[in-house]
Structures are given as C-alpha cells and as structure tokens.
Amino acid sequence: METHEEAEFCFPELLNTSCLKPVVSQTNAVVYHILLFTFSPLTVALNLMVIISVAHFRQLHTPTNLLLLSLAVSDLFVGLVMMPAEILLKMTCWFLGDSMCSLYVFLGWLSVSASVGDMVLISVDRYVAICDPLHYTHKVTVKRVKVCICLCWFCSGCFCFGILNDNLTHPGKYICQGECVISISHVAEVVDLVSTFILPISAIIALYMSVFVVAVSQARAMRSHITSITAQRSGKAVAKKSELKAARSLGVLVVVFLICFCPYYCVYLAADTSVTVTVYFYASFLMYINSCLNPLIYSLFYPWFRKSVKQIFTMQILQPDSQNINIL
Template sequence: MEVDDGAELCFPQLLNTSSRKPTLPQSEAVFLHTLVFSISLLTVALNLLVIISVSHFRQLHTPTNILLLSLAVSDFLVGLLLMPVEILRKTSCWFLGDLMCSLYIYVAYITPSASVGDMVLISVDRYVAICDPLHYTTRITVRKVKLCVCLCWFCSVFYCSLFVKYGMTQPDRYDSCYGECVIVISYIAGAADLVFTFIVPITVIVVLYMRVFVVAVSQARAMRSHITAVTLQTSVTLTKNSELKAARTLGVLVVVFLVCFCPYYCVSFAGDNTLNSSSASYGLSLLYLHSCLNPVIYALFYPWFKKAVFQIVTFKILQPGSCEANIL
C-alpha cells in the first residue's frame, strides 16, 4: 500500500498495510457529529419513554402495547449502539478489532430485522381488531403476543446469523488494510435479505392496512346510512373526519416505511453488496432514521402516551402504587 508523505495512518507502525485515516473539514465533521449525536439521543429518549411507559403502568399491558414495547426495544438499540458506531466507522479509524466489527454488522442486521417483524405483527393485530373485533380478545392475548415477540427476535437472530457467518469466521477477509471495518454480503444473501426483510413484509403490511382501511370506511358509511335526519349533518361531518384521519394515519405508516427502507434495498437490489459504499451508507442512514420516527408514528398518536410521559418527567412513577395509575 503506497502512502503519500505526511499522510495520517491508522497504525503508523504498519506503514505498508495501514489504512489512511478518514479526514473531513473541521466544520463539516463538527456538523456531522452533532447531527448524528442529536438524532441518536432523540431516538434513545423517545424509545426509552415508550419502554418505561409500557413496562411500568399496568393498564398498558395490552397485546398491542407489548408489540410497541418490542418495537421500541429494537429502535432503542439502534439509537444507542448502531448510530454512534456507524459514524465512528465512517469518520475515523476502526480501533475495535475485527471481531467487534463483525459483531457490529451482526447487530446492525438483527435490530432492523426485528423492527420490521414487529411492524408486521402490529399490522396483524390491527387487522384482527378492526376486521374481526368479536374474536379479538380470544385470538389476540398477551400470552400469545409475548410468544410471537420472542419468536420474532429468535428468527431475527437466526436469520441474520446466516448473513455474517463467514464474516465472523474470517473477519478480516475483505479488509484491504488495517483500520477498516468492511463486511461484504454475497449477492445471493443480499437478494434473500431484499425479499424476506423488505418485499414480503411491506406486501403484508400494505395488504392488511388496506383491508383495515376498506373495512373502517365501510363501517363508517353503514353507520351514516342508519342515522336520523336530525343528526345527519353532524354525523356526516364526523364520518368524513374519521375517514380522513384513518387515511392519513395509514398513509404515514406505509409512506415512512417505504421512504426509509427503499433506498437501502434499492442499492442492495442494484448489486452493491458492500456496506462501505457511499450509496449503501446513505440508505443505511435512512433505515436508522426510521427508528427515530417509529415512536412518533406508533406511540405519540396514542393519548395515553402524553399522560405516561407526564408521569415520568415529573417523577410521579417513583411514588408507591404509581403502576396502578389511571393512564387510559
């Protein structure tokens, strides 16, 4: 490896095999680090609020909220571990060793995969609640949901281990020099990841939510057709607002998922199978940003969340019996 005079090496003692230290203009580096740190801190804070709320208050121990809790845990790990390490990997030398590099890639696949699985489970939960409400309490129970969540995480760990298997056994196989953290995913593995982590989940989510939307609209129209002439105008207004709200919420869920996940998987589909390229890094950044948006989409729309946050920030959860507080 040829090195220009004065070049700053990651490992100066290894002159012929050391990578050059990535450098950025000071102003750009400060802005980048500040931005990533802020997003990471916001992701951790929002998801931690969801975790504390659902875990502490007994009224929130429902099947839907258990799914939100699992989603918040995966997104919390993204903000706490993946975001800071990714900026470290891109803007400085990798001093943590080959094994830690492989472990980072492993966790980087597990957490978004588990997050997508939770989103699918949430869509199934909402589908049963809206389309088959009479059997919801018997088909969707806390025990069944906890089992599904554990199965989701187990499948994510097992599934993602297939992608980094060779990276774990030969962690420096694709490194061109010391000071790099590069893991290359084979084309077949990338195609499988595209199908099972993006195409199949988004298809399930879109189909189920469209079905939910159609049923919700049909129910609203049925109620409107049976009202009296005296309350017709008020009911029509409320029905229209309900339809618009349902459409807007479903649109946010699907569009944000597509916007955040499409760039990364488009790069994967195009055959760019290295996580070190600029295009893959851009897609990965959007994918991580989705973890910050998840608690906003899934939790901040729930009225109980504001009440729970107030209890947390005012330290009322430290009082005896606070777990029995009326949050709903």
C-alpha cells in the first residue's frame, strides 16, 4: 500500500509548497526502467534513420517522403523528450522549474499534434495517389507539400498555445513545487479531443476506405482484363494479391493508430472517475509508442529504407557524392 507517510517532500525546506516525492512500487519501477531504456532510444534511433535517409539522399526528396520526414521529426521529439520525462516524473520529482515544465508540456503537445497532422497529410497523399493517379504529379508537388508541412506545424503550434495559454503564461500556477502537471478547462478538453482524435481518425478512416474501395475496383478490373487475355488462374492470383495488399495497408495504418490512441482518450474521458495515475501513465505511454511504430509502418516496409540504413551504418554516406547514389 502506497501512503503519504512513506513519501518524502521534494523540497523539505518548502514544507508549505513542496510536493511529495512519488512512491513507486518495485514492480512499477522495473517496468518504468524497461520502458525508459528500450522504447525511448528505439524511437529516437528509428526516426533518426528516417530523417537522415530522406534528408541526405536526393532521390528520396519526393512529396511522400517529405511527409515521412516531417512525421519522423515530430516522433523524434516524442522519443527524445516526452517518453523520458513521462517516465522520470513517475519516479522522481521535477527539479527543472516551472518555466522548463511549461516548455516540456508545450513541446509534448506540439509533437503529438503535429504527428497526428502529418498522418492526415500522408492519408491525403495516398488518397490522391491511388484515386487520381493521372493528376497526382500535378496536384501533389514538392513545393505544395512543403507549404502543407509548414502549415501543419504552425497550426499545431497555435492550437497548443491556445489550449495551454494559461499554463504557459502563468507557469506553476496550479502545482506545488516538484511536480509538472497542467490544468485545462473542460471546454479545452473537448476541443482537444475533437481536434486531435475524433476529426483526424474520421478523416483517416474515410480516406483509406476510399483507397481500399478503389484498390479493390482496380484489382477486379485488372482480373477481368487479364482473364480476357491469359489464363483465368493467373488473373485471379494477381487480383487476390492486390486485394490483400490493399486490405493489409488499411489495417496496419488505421488499426495501429486506434490501438495506440483509443486507450489514452478513453482514460482521458474517465479521468474524473476511478482512473488511477498508473493507468493514465500506461495509456499515455501506449500513445507515445505509436511514434516508435510509425517509422516501421511508414518506412521500414519500403525497400529504400533498408538500403539507406545499410548506407548509414556502413558510413558510406560520408563518401563524396553519396547523396546522388541510386537508393531506389
């Protein structure tokens, strides 16, 4: 049983304003250390591979890969800042002051918001590529994608500043010394829920359902065409493979996002009832793990990613004119 008598003050000299040190069970402490030393560096490493690959090799400077680069940057902040801070806050006090707490909270919200925005942009990119392939190169250009990425980060920053305005302008207003938490109104909670979960996931599902329908339709058209030319067996094999590929892509992209984000928002909505701090932590960390899975989902399945990782680890990217090699 965890009791306040077992805990010590974070700042013993400030008895009236100091928080109590977190009391962590041995089991939770082991789990926290495993999460800290496994997922945090793995998230940073995977996203750094994506960033270096896309930024270094000129052949990868395509609209889709620029979106992956933006996603990797936001996920990098999650692994570099959010994961370690979230775990350490459960094991010790916050000693960096109120201003650093406000900065940490803002960066955390910005990273998650930008990551969700990037996922929506990637969904739009793939929707246009599959549903309107003839006009894709004209509609989706590198310049337009750069503008969209900048707008995504700018809007995410404005959104986070608006939600956290009171916490940013009055750091430490709602907390004792030694904690780093935020306090937002119920209206702000609803706006955050709608803006960072309901609307994005609805858009992603709608876009990928359209992609799935078009992919299946194209597969059936291809089967009919092949049947009229070659053996029927061959056509069925090609169509079946296309349908399975479309279904797999839809499942991986949408289901993983739901698995990672739904528990957090379910706990978020029930925070005023019987949800414990430990449950809230694990739900939050599951959402952060999505940043570790994103490079695997969006990049690891690309052949160029494996080739670029090999180039990085063998230090061949340091060779002259390495940015111009054929990486595709």
